[in-house]
Amino acid sequence: MSAELSTATLVGDFVAVNPGTARVLEAHGLDYCCGGQRPLAAAAAESGLDAEAILAELTAVAPATDELDVTKLTNAELCDHLVSTHHEYLWREMPRVTQLANKVARVHGANHPELREVQLTWQALVTDLTEHLMTEEQEEFPAIKQAEADGNSFSREGVEKLMGEHDEAGELLARLRELTGGFEVPADGCGSYRALYAGLEDAERDLHTHIHKENNILFPRLR
CATH class of the missing domain: 1.20.120 (Four Helix Bundle (Hemerythrin (Met), subunit A))
Known part of the structure; x- marks a missing residue:
């Protein structure tokens, strides 16, 4: 994933860049579809979660090599x-x-x-x-x-x-x-x-x- 991604990145953008991150967000109860236009920091704060810790989990997810890149x-x-x-x-x-x-x-x-x-x-x-x-x-x-x-x-x-x-x-x-x-x-x-x-x-x-x-x-x- 891009090094530019941060807690200011919109939740939905993590999944757009790497669909595999959806599992991480789901595990934490963070909405990346209807609520995907919120920054990670705001979404995490609303749920009482540590945004930096979640960011570390998200950036650790390796992209699937056979995943269709729908952004293209x-x-x-x-x-x-x-x-x-x-x-x-x-x-x-x-x-x-x-x-x-x-x-x-x-x-x-x-x-x-x-x-x-x-x-x-x-x-x-x-x-x-x-x-x-x-x-x-x-x-x-x-x-x-x-x-x-x-x-x-x-x-x-x-x-x-x-x-x-x-x-x-x-x-x-x-x-x-x-x-x-x-x-x-x-x-x-x-x-x-x-x-x-x-x-x-x-x-x-x-x-x-x-x-x-x-x-x-x-x-x-x-x-």
């Missing part, structure tokens, strides 16, 4: 990457995890009443994401690609709208983590229970990366 993609290429990588993942996983959430709530809900809230929160996230993904694929991303091709700027209003939707998704993800105790499966959890929590955690991880690429790489360019 054009806006059009980045839009295509987001759809083929993260949108396709969500279109595939949302129905599967929804079925698991419904099944586990039905079977284990009597002993674990929080599962009903997990089910409802996940469904709210799916509803929001379905509209969000369709809007990006059918309207916003084509407009971004056309603006780049024509040498024009993209609507700042469009950027703010998408970022607001990201904030809402981030709140629902945080609620799911809280309801599940960090996706910790109880002792009486069956295979479907474990599959549900694994699916929720994977979705959280992918969405954090997905939102980071838009909020901290694509959208700042458009602004």
Whole structure:
């Protein structure tokens, strides 16, 4: 990583430079997607953490040699990457995890009443994401690609709208983590229970990366 990175560097920029640093930030509970536009010092102080110690951990992470450097993609290429990588993942996983959430709530809900809230929160996230993904694929991303091709700027209003939707998704993800105790499966959890929590955690991880690429790489360019 660059020697220029410091506690004044935006949290999202660490992950933009080296995606492997996301694990360090997640371990400390630091938001690098929706909250990625804050300096590390401010984010650490807000959580009562030592920014210099976290910086040392971040700069110690070796970059993966086979990791795609999305910062080098054009806006059009980045839009295509987001759809083929993260949108396709969500279109595939949302129905599967929804079925698991419904099944586990039905079977284990009597002993674990929080599962009903997990089910409802996940469904709210799916509803929001379905509209969000369709809007990006059918309207916003084509407009971004056309603006780049024509040498024009993209609507700042469009950027703010998408970022607001990201904030809402981030709140629902945080609620799911809280309801599940960090996706910790109880002792009486069956295979479907474990599959549900694994699916929720994977979705959280992918969405954090997905939102980071838009909020901290694509959208700042458009602004």
